[in-house]
Amino acid sequence: xxxxxxxxxxxxxxxxxxxxxxxxxxxxxxxxxxGKSGVDKMTIFDASTFPTTFCAEVKDYDFRPLLKNPxxxxxxxxxxGFAVGATVEACRQAGIEVxxxxxxxxIDRRRLGIYLGAGEGxxxxxxxxxAIGQAWDDENRQMDxxxxxxxxxxxxxxxxxxxxxxxMPAGHIALLTGARGPAxxxxxxxxASNQAVGEAARLIRAGKxxxxxxxxxxxxxxxxxxxxxxRLTALSNRNDSPQTASRPFSASRDGFVIGxxxxxxxxxxxxxxxxxGAKILAEIIGYGSSSDAFRITDMHEQGRxxxxxxxxxxxxxxxxxxxxxxxxxxxxxxxENDSIETLAVKTVFGExxxxxxxxxxxxMFGHLIGATGAAELITCVMAIRxxxxxxxxxxxxxxxxxxLDYVPNAARKMKVDVAMNESFGxxxxxxxxxxxxxxx
Amino acid sequence: MSSASVAITxxxxxxxxxxxxxxxxxxxxxxxxxxGPIRSFDPVGFDCKIAGxxxxxxxxxxxxxxxxxxxxxxxxxxxxxxxxxxxxxASAGHTTKGTDDGDITINPVRTAVEMGAGLISCDLEEMAxxxxxxxxxxxxxxxxxxxxxxxQVTPLWLLKYLPNMLACHVGIIHDLQGPSNTITCAEVSGHxxxxxxxxxxxxxxxxxxxxxxxxxxxxxxVMARQSxxxxxxxxxxxxxxxxxxxDADACGAVFGxxxxxxxxxxxxxxxxxxxxxxxxxxxxGQSTSLDPRYKHLEPDGKAVTIAVERALDDAExxxxxxxxxxxxxxxxxxxxxxxxxxxxxxxxxxxxDIPVLPTKSMLSNTGAACGAxxxxxxxxxxxxxxxxxxxxxEKHPAGCELNINTREVDAEIRYALCCGYTPGGxxxxxxxxxxxx
Numbered sequence: 001x002x003x004x005x006x007x008x009x010x011x012x013x014x015x016x017x018x019x020x021x022x023x024x025x026x027x028x029x030x031x032x033x034x035g036k037s038g039v040d041k042m043t044i045f046d047a048s049t050f051p052t053t054f055c056a057e058v059k060d061y062d063f064r065p066l067l068k069n070p071x072x073x074x075x076x077x078x079x080x081g082f083a084v085g086a087t088v089e090a091c092r093q094a095g096i097e098v099x100x101x102x103x104x105x106x107i108d109r110r111r112l113g114i115y116l117g118a119g120e121g122x123x124x125x126x127x128x129x130x131a132i133g134q135a136w137d138d139e140n141r142q143m144d145x146x147x148x149x150x151x152x153x154x155x156x157x158x159x160x161x162x163x164x165x166x167x168m169p170a171g172h173i174a175l176l177t178g179a180r181g182p183a184x185x186x187x188x189x190x191x192a193s194n195q196a197v198g199e200a201a202r203l204i205r206a207g208k209x210x211x212x213x214x215x216x217x218x219x220x221x222x223x224x225x226x227x228x229x230x231r232l233t234a235l236s237n238r239n240d241s242p243q244t245a246s247r248p249f250s251a252s253r254d255g256f257v258i259g260x261x262x263x264x265x266x267x268x269x270x271x272x273x274x275x276x277g278a279k280i281l282a283e284i285i286g287y288g289s290s291s292d293a294f295r296i297t298d299m300h301e302q303g304r305x306x307x308x309x310x311x312x313x314x315x316x317x318x319x320x321x322x323x324x325x326x327x328x329x330x331x332x333x334x335x336e337n338d339s340i341e342t343l344a345v346k347t348v349f350g351e352x353x354x355x356x357x358x359x360x361x362x363x364m365f366g367h368l369i370g371a372t373g374a375a376e377l378i379t380c381v382m383a384i385r386x387x388x389x390x391x392x393x394x395x396x397x398x399x400x401x402x403x404l405d406y407v408p409n410a411a412r413k414m415k416v417d418v419a420m421n422e423s424f425g426x427x428x429x430x431x432x433x434x435x436x437x438x439x440x
Numbered sequence: 441m442s443s444a445s446v447a448i449t450x451x452x453x454x455x456x457x458x459x460x461x462x463x464x465x466x467x468x469x470x471x472x473x474x475x476g477p478i479r480s481f482d483p484v485g486f487d488c489k490i491a492g493x494x495x496x497x498x499x500x501x502x503x504x505x506x507x508x509x510x511x512x513x514x515x516x517x518x519x520x521x522x523x524x525x526x527x528x529x530a531s532a533g534h535t536t537k538g539t540d541d542g543d544i545t546i547n548p549v550r551t552a553v554e555m556g557a558g559l560i561s562c563d564l565e566e567m568a569x570x571x572x573x574x575x576x577x578x579x580x581x582x583x584x585x586x587x588x589x590x591x592q593v594t595p596l597w598l599l600k601y602l603p604n605m606l607a608c609h610v611g612i613i614h615d616l617q618g619p620s621n622t623i624t625c626a627e628v629s630g631h632x633x634x635x636x637x638x639x640x641x642x643x644x645x646x647x648x649x650x651x652x653x654x655x656x657x658x659x660x661x662v663m664a665r666q667s668x669x670x671x672x673x674x675x676x677x678x679x680x681x682x683x684x685x686x687d688a689d690a691c692g693a694v695f696g697x698x699x700x701x702x703x704x705x706x707x708x709x710x711x712x713x714x715x716x717x718x719x720x721x722x723x724x725g726q727s728t729s730l731d732p733r734y735k736h737l738e739p740d741g742k743a744v745t746i747a748v749e750r751a752l753d754d755a756e757x758x759x760x761x762x763x764x765x766x767x768x769x770x771x772x773x774x775x776x777x778x779x780x781x782x783x784x785x786x787x788x789x790x791x792x793d794i795p796v797l798p799t800k801s802m803l804s805n806t807g808a809a810c811g812a813x814x815x816x817x818x819x820x821x822x823x824x825x826x827x828x829x830x831x832x833x834e835k836h837p838a839g840c841e842l843n844i845n846t847r848e849v850d851a852e853i854r855y856a857l858c859c860g861y862t863p864g865g866x867x868x869x870x871x872x873x874x875x876x877x
Contacts, residue, residue, distance in 0.1 A: 001443060001444055001445065001446075001638070001639070001642060001721075001722060001723060001724060001754050001755070002442075002443050002753075002754055002756070003443060003444050003642065005442065045582060046582050046583060047582075047586065048583060048586070049582075049583045049584075049585070049586025049587045050586040050590065051586075051590070072732050110727070110746060110750075113726075114728065120559050120603075120624075123561075123661075126580075128661070129571055129574075129580035129585075130579065130580050132564055132567060132568050132571040132572075133571045133572060133574070133575045133578070133579070133580050134578065136568040136569070136571065136572045138568075138569060138572045141569075142565075143481075143564065143565055143568060145481060145482040145483070145484050145485065145660070146482075146484045146485050148485070148564075148660065149483075149484065149485025149486055149660075149664070150485055152660070152661070152664050153485070153664065153667075153668070156665070156668055157668070158665075158668040158669050158670075161664075161665040161668055161669065162665070162669055162734065162735065162863060164559060164665075165558075165559050165624075165626055165862075165863070165864060166559060166603070166624035167624060167625045167626045167862055167864040167865075167866055168734075168864045170625075170728075170864065170865075170866065171728065171734060171862075171864035171865040171866070174728035174729075174730060174865050175730055175865070178730065179728060180727045180728060180730075180743065180746055181726070181727065182726040182727075183625075183726055183727065183728040183865070183866045183867075184623060184625060184632055184636070184726075184866070185623070185624050185625050185866070186621050186622055186623055186624060187557070187603050187604060187622050187624040188604045188607075188620070188621060188622050189604050195621060199621065199636065202639070202643060203639075205643075206639070206643060223582060223585065224562075225598075227585075227590050227593055227597075227598075228593075228597055228598025229598065230590060231590070231593050231594070231595045231596070231597055231598065232595065232596065232598055232599070233595070289618075289619035289620060289621065289645070290549075290617060290618065290619060290620070291607075291608070291611040291616055291617050291618065291619075291620040292611075292612075292617075293548065293611045293612050293614075293615050293616055293617045294612065295612065296510065296513055296599055296605065296608055296609065296612065297596065297599065304617070305617065308549065308617060312645075425604060426599070426602065426604070427599070427602065427604050427605055427607075427608030428608055428612070428620075429604055429607065429608065429620045429621070429622070
């Protein structure tokens with residue numbers, strides 16, 4: 001395999017967001033700085049009898065007005081729809097033309113790649129539940145497969161089934177942008193889109209592509225997803241007060257609040273960005289990935305994997321912990337994550353841990369699962385641009401054991417030159433990305 | 441511009457042709473097909489009643505004693521990945537926390553794990569009592585589900601079906617603390633997981649990696665999906681002849697289940713410990729098909745052309761240096777023709793002399809696993825100096841000029857190409873080099 005002698009610097013030239021706080025970056029950013037919540041009663045399906053009855057949904061969203069040919073994407077799954085809109089926004093900012101066979105934006109389509117952390121689409125719930133319900137003989141504990149097939153084939157739809165696959169959002173983005181370069185999609189649970197950005201940056205650094213449309217998209221707000229998380233007791237049950245339910249680092253945190261959305265980040269080699277005269281928003285300078293290799297159900301008690309991912313990212317960036325101004329935490333509001341994440345930061349940062357600012361945007365837009373890492377990376381890019389970091393909302397009863405500066409309850413004006421974004425996936429896959437203010 | 445390669449020193453697989461790689465290789469050389477009638481559920485009501493299925497096994501036999509309890513959290517996809525990874529380490533002569541007793545020979549923090557996975561559907565019978573408790577007038581009632589059904593679902597249910605759990609279980613069993621990723625790119629997941637793990641080693645993020653993919657399509661929902669997409673062969677009366685890649689008489693794909701994994705390490709590390717090197721990974725190429733109908737590869741196979749061209753360029757070889765091609769070749773006539781055109785365009789006149797071995801006629805389309813299976817088959821062929829004969833091929837359809845290898849050939853393979861594509865568009869190509877070249 002060819003190796004380029006001079007590694008490329010990787011910069012961010014476009015960002016796009018569709019999330020529970022807004023359907024573009026600016027609206028979301030204003031919401032984050034104002035401490036707004038995107039959480040409310042669930043409307044996507046009737047969850048009134050579920051242990052958790054609320055979530056953070058994308059609202060009033062329609063990508064069709066953004067496109068000349070929306071019909072190519074209308075059959076896509078919910079996550080694909082989000083990704084299409086976020087991609088249009090990010091490409092517009094980066095000056096990448098969409099929906100054209102003859103782009104004049106200076107980007108060779110064979111050098112334009114895609115790397116998403118993308119989730120699966122929802123099942124066809126009507127077919128899934130009713131086929132089982134009608135075919136199951138509860139008395140004899142067996143399935144009437146003939147009946148099952150009859151109901152299933154009647155109700156399943158071919159396109160819905162195909163669009164469920166996790167690689168489909170990447171396929172739609174390719175069609176939208178004409179991208180013919182390296183195309184990958186990964187799904188490392190809650191770390192997926194941070195991993196996608198990290199790996200995509202590696203491909204550009206190695207000269208395998210000039211530009212990569214990266215980030216992620218996901219919605220697990222569907223009956224099987226909520227059932228699964230409820231059974232794991234991973235979700236907050238604070239049904240009487242949804243907007244204060246996501247309360248990372250507080251003593252009364254009782255689980256995460258599930259959200260959905262898409263966050264797209266245009267990564268580009270510095271050479272390509274300069275050649276095109278693209279506006280540079282920030283530089284990706286470090287990435288670290290690790291496994292806990294501990295237990296499927298729990299994080300390592302000492303945060304071993306998180307520590308290793310943070311250290312790898314710092315080493316990759318060639319900086320020390322003291323160079324980090326702001327940490328966008330994984331901060332899920334689960335008892336386990338917030339404790340172990342705090343411990344991991346202390347382990348790596350030592351004395352300096354108490355001086356660095358950390359916050360969790362999940363306190364406002366919820367946990368976007370596969371898309372969350374990239375959404376929080378966009379938060380870092382905006383914090384660098386505007387010299388302000390979002391707060392951790394709902395932090396009214398600090399956990400005495402968690403004693404770092406979580407920027408409680410309000411955004412804080414501060415200069416941010418280097419920000420670190422942490423994502424830790426269920427099962428123990430950890431990814432950390434470091435982003436820096438661009439300097440020549 | 442300098443270049444680098446990564447050594448493949450271990451091979452692991454579980455497939456419709458056997459529980460390990462020697463069994464699969466022997467069966468392929470004997471021209472056997474692993475395709476037969478569906479056993480894992482009653483396919484009454486399905487047009488297609490055949491599949492490539494893994495034989496009977498007990499997962500407890502493939503995990504360390506103290507990990508047996510955790511097998512409750514494994515669906516078949518995960519089990520296969522665990523089995524294949526174990527063989528990959530053993531075949532490389534490495535001892536880990538999860539293989540046999542002895543001194544551990546790997547450095548856990550410098551070892552990566554990367555597994556491709558598919559869209560995993562849950563066990564319907566496991567879910568059924570909860571659903572049955574949630575009916576009102578025979579129809580599913582979501583409110584009743586919240587009260588009556590949901591509490592009956594086992595607490596850790598979700599963890600059994602998350603695609604990243606293949607890599608997580610393998611990582612826990614063998615204590616792999618380095619980088620970890622899960623590629624979910626349907627049928628090219630295996631190619632890409634292996635490719636990316638090799639990139640991780642070259643760029644210095646790890647010294648060693650176990651990489652591959654696993655998937656079982658043997659779930660009624662998944663099989664119904666393929667049926668609705670009209671991809672399936674319905675030659676139920678002759679399962680062993682049902683999947684006919686690149687044959688004029690092709691009539692659809694047959695789906696199945698498998699996993700495969702390779703052990704990758706730095707060439708100098710492999711040499712210094714005098715390990716057997718099956719093959720070196722020297723080239724990677726990728727692209728995306730831009731077909732607005734999504735269901736099929738674009739008719740000229742351009743995305744395959746780009747991926748193959750890039751892989752050859754990455755490997756710094758010309759088409760005439762290839763001695764083996766393992767294409768995607770599903771048996772869906774329209775896709776096979778598009779793929780053939782794509783390969784032909786990339787390789788030009790050299791294509792007529794390069795033996796082509798489609799594997800899905802014997803192993804079926806195993807989804808995410810198929811690319812990893814093909815890399816294992818290519819590495820075996822390279823190390824054995826043998827190209828087995830393809831089955832179920834008689835004559836080309838118009839436009840296809842691939843040299844399907846219908847008779848076993850004993851010859852040195854200098855370079856081999858494995859390529860694939862997905863209905864979502866992603867394409868991938870990998871070039872392997874014979875270490876003796």
